[in-house]
Each structure stands twice: as structure tokens, then as C-alpha cells.
Amino acid sequence: MGTEDRKAREKERRRNQIIDAAERIIFSKGLEQATMDEIAEEAELSKGTLYLYFKNKTELYLAITQRGSDLLNSQFAKVFAGGHDHTGLELIRLLGETYLNFVRENPNYYNAFMYYESLSDVNELKDSKHAEQCEENRREALNFMIRALQIGMQDGTVNDSYDPKELAVVILSSTRGITAMSHMHGTGYHFEMLDEMELSVDTLFGNFLKLVGTGIASEDARKRWMTDSQNIETNGK
């Protein structure tokens, strides 16, 4: 009957209401400083209710993490969604730019990613639906990258001496390193290296693209890539 559907919807709404409140509190003062009592008050619920929807504080934060992860993946998807007027090499670049833009626009979600990855307690993650979805998103992101590489190998812009799967992992991982650096710089908490060297994140990213581009481009595409890399727009979309 329809009542059950409605109940399920309402339950889902409550969940989101709690996650919304948790985001406001945690994003404004950090995970450690945020208390469950405070989040409950912000959500206009009692603390006990929070625990009906999330088994503990970490799980609630993982729900936030998953939101970020879903959002990032939806941005990746957009790269492929439009008309297919991009070469494989361009797709790689677009995926990288998408990642970088995400970090800039959503530092709080990126923080959540870092916390998630620093979690070294298996049990905390093993039976978490949210963690599972984050891993699923990671797999999907990898598939986007593989697809871009395969397209590139077909259209001759990417050197086909690589195994696309292996290369995809490498590019995704190293991009992660670059975005992490950008994030740490952006939040300014530590890592003033870039400032000390008078480097901008854009310069850094431009060089990264040049490096990757030169590394994977076919001989044919290399020259074009290297000239393009001089003037990058990272706010592409």
C-alpha cells in the first residue's frame, strides 16, 4: 500500500535533514569540535533520534563523505555527457580539471575524503553502506579514466603502448596527489610551500598536465598538447 512508500520517503527526508544539519555544524567547526548534541539541536531532533538513523558519529560523517563522492562523480559524468567532440587526450585533461575544480569549490567535502582515507579501522568501514558507495564511486571514476584512455588510443591521441587500466590507476592516483596539494594549500592550514615558492595552483596544475600529456601522448599528439598546455583554463566545464 501507499502508506509504506510515504513512510519510506519520510524516513529518507529525516535522514537528509540530519545530514544537512551535520554538514552545517561540522563544516563550520570541524569534526572534532562538533558534538552530537549540537547537531541534534541544529536538526531540531533529540540526540537519541540521530542514533536511530546513524549508528555512530563516524557513520554520519561517512554519509557526508558519500554526498561529496556522489557529487564529484556526477561532475565526472558530465565530461562524457555532452556531444562527443573531445579527443581522448582532451578528456583526460577535462577529468583532471573537473577534479581540481571540485577541490576548490568543495574543500569541506575534500576534507571528508581525507578523513575517510585516513581511517585505519577496518571495522568502522566494513559494514558501512556509505563507505561501500564511496568505493563504488571510486571504481566508476576509474572507469571514466579508462574510457578516456581507450578513446585516446582509438583516435590516436594517446600512446597505445600502455595498458589503459594500469595507466588509468596511475593517472588517477597522481591526480589525487595534485589535488591533495591544492587542497592543503587552499585551506592554508599548513603547507605554505607553494606561497614560499611563489607558485600558484594553476601553474602547478598546468605543469602536471604538461607532464602527463607529454608522458602519454602519441608522438603525433605531443606537439599539439605541449603548445596547448601553455595557456590553461582550469575553470573549464
Add this chain to the structure above:
Amino acid sequence: MGTEDRKAREKERRRNQIIDAAERIIFSKGLEQATMDEIAEEAELSKGTLYLYFKNKTELYLAITQRGSDLLNSQFAKVFAGGHDHTGLELIRLLGETYLNFVRENPNYYNAFMYYESLSDVNELKDSKHAEQCEENRREALNFMIRALQIGMQDGTVNDSYDPKELAVVILSSTRGITAMSHMHGTGYHFEMLDEMELSVDTLFGNFLKLVGTGIASEDARKRWMTDSQNIETNGK
């Protein structure tokens, strides 16, 4: 007088005794699970004494983090210490291998690095001697990388169209991404992507080296690098 020196030495020994105990406890059960009471007992001291040497639990963990950071840098230094019979390009590779080996052999310290970087509370870090030293080590590591690139540009193995400083940041950051991946895979807590794809960390790292090598090598050095990259020994030293 000599008494003061001796006192200073003893104080230093106490400090290390506490850090030793903290490592044993925290490395075995994780930061969250480890309590200050337990660490105190392991160190055969009272809890209060711990707080005479470290202002809080985080600061104690930062001391551990610094140990790891110092250790990593000492390994980097070794790459340059021996006879100077390496080309710049080889030095880059050796630095990367050193980093990877460090992660494999010291996953606990690497965990500490990840925690350190996920710390988003400025105040926690601003007045920490340990955090300051970690940043100093980071700068030094960057300088190692810059030096390797400059040597490479001199000996003709590295493409000199890059700015060595900019490139060093890029390579260090992306290497960080690769090592992070390797770590997550090694600890097996999450991130089973590699297993699912039947890839080994060595394969991943080999491809990374090939990518970077191809990306930065001079035309001249490229062919040699690409053939070398087929059979890598990551336990080099």
C-alpha cells in the same frame, strides 16, 4: 656546569621513552583506541608526567609523525650521499623508489602522515615544534627533487623546457598520490581496486615511472628510460 647538560639529556631520554611507548600502543591499536592512561602505563610513568612532556595527545602523535618524517628524509639523503654516479633522471627514479619503499616498510608512520595532513585545525599545528619540523622536512625533500632535476638538466637526461622548481612540486605531489594508493592497498583496509584489477603495486609504480620518465626525459634519454622501465627493482637502494 655539567649537571645541566646531564639533565637536558635525561629529559630528552624521557621524551623518547614516552614516544617509544606511544608508538607501541598506537601502532598496535590505532590512535583512537589508544588511551593516554595505557601509554603512561607502557612508559612506566603516570599520566600526569606525559602532560609535562607533551601538551596533549595530538602533540604526542605529532612527535611520532616527526620521527617518520625524519626517517623518510634520511632515506632521501642517502640517494645523494653515495658516489655521484647517477644521472638526474636516475636520481628521480631513486627518490621515487625510496618513497615507495618507505611506505611499504613503515605503514604506521605513513598512517601518521595521513592523519597529519587530514588535521584541519590550524591551532593544533601552529605552535607545534614537531609540525614545524615536518614542514621543514617537506621543504628539504622538495630541494632533493629540485637538485635531481637540475642535475638531469645539466647532464642532458631531463628536458630543460620545465622550470625545475615547478616540476619538482608536481613530481613530489603525484608521487605522494601513488604512495598513498600503495599504502591504502597495503593496509588493505579499504581500496581493493588493485586486487580487483589484478594489479600489483610494482606494476603500478613501474607505469608511474614510465609516465613521469617519458614526460620529463629529454628526447635523447627517452628511449633508454622506456626500455629500462620494463624491469624495475623497487627494492633498490
Add this chain to the structure above:
DNA sequence: TAATTAAAATGACTGTCAGTCAGAAAGTGA
């Protein structure tokens, strides 16, 4: 060696907070 002072160490105590649970309130269906 005893008295005096300074430094180092102690552990009982406090405040905070994650997580629980017995019971209240709201919703459902007859």
C-alpha cells in the same frame, strides 16, 4: 649529615561527550 630549596612525578579528580535505553508521544488500523 641535616636542612633547604628546586624539579619532577603522581594519581585522584573534573568536565565533556559519545552512545544507551526505559519510557513518552505520535501514528495506524479496527
Add this chain to the structure above:
DNA sequence: TCACTTTCTGACTGACAGTCATTTTAATTA
């Protein structure tokens, strides 16, 4: 209206980080 289920509540508990008045140990002086 009643019986029953689901959802919610908030006072309570246990655990733990961090404190501080007191004790212990060491160094210095007479």
C-alpha cells in the same frame, strides 16, 4: 475508543582527555 506499532526523547552511564594539589626525588648549601 482501544490495542498495537513506530518513532522519538532526554536523563543517564561509562570512558577518557586533561588538570592540579600533593608527594617524591634530586641538587645545593651550611
